[in-house]
Amino acid sequence: MKTGRDVAIGALLGADEFGFATAPLVVQGCIMMRKCHLNTCPVGVATQDPVLRKKFSGKPEHVVNYFFFVAEEVRQIMAQLGIRKFDDMIGRADLLDTARGIGHWKARGLDFARLFAQPKVPAEVSRFHVQEQDHGLDRALDRLLIERCRPAFERGEKVKFIEVVHNVNRSVGAMLSGALTKVHPQGLPDDTIRIQLEGTGGQSFGAFLASGISLYLIGDANDYTGKGLSGGRVVVRPSIEFRGDPTRNIIIGNTALYGATTGEAFFGGVAGERFAVRLSGATTVVEGTGDHGCEYMTGGTVAVLGQTGRNFAAGMSGGIAYVYDEDGKFAQRCNTAMVSLENVLSAREQQVMVDRAVWHRGQSDEAQLKKLLEDHNRWTGSKRARVLLDNWEASRGRFVKVFPIEYKRALGEIASRKVVEASIKPEPKAAAPVAGKASAVAAK
Numbered sequence: 001m002k003t004g005r006d007v008a009i010g011a012l013l014g015a016d017e018f019g020f021a022t023a024p025l026v027v028q029g030c031i032m033m034r035k036c037h038l039n040t041c042p043v044g045v046a047t048q049d050p051v052l053r054k055k056f057s058g059k060p061e062h063v064v065n066y067f068f069f070v071a072e073e074v075r076q077i078m079a080q081l082g083i084r085k086f087d088d089m090i091g092r093a094d095l096l097d098t099a100r101g102i103g104h105w106k107a108r109g110l111d112f113a114r115l116f117a118q119p120k121v122p123a124e125v126s127r128f129h130v131q132e133q134d135h136g137l138d139r140a141l142d143r144l145l146i147e148r149c150r151p152a153f154e155r156g157e158k159v160k161f162i163e164v165v166h167n168v169n170r171s172v173g174a175m176l177s178g179a180l181t182k183v184h185p186q187g188l189p190d191d192t193i194r195i196q197l198e199g200t201g202g203q204s205f206g207a208f209l210a211s212g213i214s215l216y217l218i219g220d221a222n223d224y225t226g227k228g229l230s231g232g233r234v235v236v237r238p239s240i241e242f243r244g245d246p247t248r249n250i251i252i253g254n255t256a257l258y259g260a261t262t263g264e265a266f267f268g269g270v271a272g273e274r275f276a277v278r279l280s281g282a283t284t285v286v287e288g289t290g291d292h293g294c295e296y297m298t299g300g301t302v303a304v305l306g307q308t309g310r311n312f313a314a315g316m317s318g319g320i321a322y323v324y325d326e327d328g329k330f331a332q333r334c335n336t337a338m339v340s341l342e343n344v345l346s347a348r349e350q351q352v353m354v355d356r357a358v359w360h361r362g363q364s365d366e367a368q369l370k371k372l373l374e375d376h377n378r379w380t381g382s383k384r385a386r387v388l389l390d391n392w393e394a395s396r397g398r399f400v401k402v403f404p405i406e407y408k409r410a411l412g413e414i415a416s417r418k419v420v421e422a423s424i425k426p427e428p429k430a431a432a433p434v435a436g437k438a439s440a441v442a443a444k
Contacts, residue, residue, distance in 0.1 A: 004073025013115070014091045016128045027066045028058030037296060037315035038338070039406055048298065091127035094118055141165065142175035145195060149176065152193050153183045162196045167222060170202040177210035177232065187211025187231050201225065206234035209263060223253035223272070229260035229282050237268035237380040246270070247287045247306035247384055257284055260300070268380035273309065276302050279319060285376040287384055294321050294402070301360070303372045305384050313339045313402050320360045321402035322369050324388070330400055338406065344369060344399040357415030358408050365401055
């Protein structure tokens, strides 16, 4: 969708809503360099580099003006067709001049009869959207959760209870988080609300979960678990009766923790594909991933205690991932275009061998990784985490640190800048004249 003509054709084919993507982006200054994943956008659109971001020249008024032009072109086409209202144009495929397109050699063998068909219905039958869809939000599980969490919202009391969840309960925790942030915009203290759920979490379980809420699921969950995590805690662990190996069994679906900004998540099993895609600040532990793990990750910390799929860390520009390389072949499954693979050193070795300026979150890798394993074991009862901790010296040597090259460079530059700023001492200001002496000089 780029022009008013595109909108008019879409409407004549039956559309009453339109989505624009590339064109408004170009209006904002994008020159389509295809560098979005490299953090080197020359016009400052898709980058976190402060120097490049200064080059961004887009303004909201530019997009508004663009859509005025689109609307004006639609009005001109409507005038040519003799149509006064946009609603009257929707579904009027009979007004399309299709002869030239159908007669083109590329269209040979294609039947467009159903695409351009005009349904024979009475005039009172609407051709466009006139009725709101019932999404069933009044029956959502979150309604019950909100009512049971009132003491925490109103008086800051700790709340703990158990509920059953089914895979039809989608986005569990999202409405709860919305209700919480209306009263407490910054959230509540950690673990003020702890909800134990049993069963199967539907799509987007724990989405946008706010600070102070912990969702503890005994069972499994679908795609987009923890999407947009915003300070809360999501735990998914297998049931007590489960007798399989968590490092060989899927417990959550694809695209978990998509764009998660803060908070933490612990998964006592293997995640599907694109785990932690676009993660930008949250902390998580999982016992294995599918393909494309940590794709486009820009911040945060990830620990993988088992095998990963192929193309791990593609487009990863920030944050750190610690991967347990149990078969010694992780390097073959990792996309090293933007990351380097390093050993996880002991705290003492790191103190001696690595400049503290490039330490992730200012802490040693050993300290961070051990704490992640301890927390994972505490929340999920993970046997894998317990075994790794009990044999720490041997286990540490098999972990691989995935360190984005740009992130390492940025840490070094930030530290250097702080040193320079600290070395530049402000000049002392001249002392103000004493009033008594000034008056004495004036008298002379």
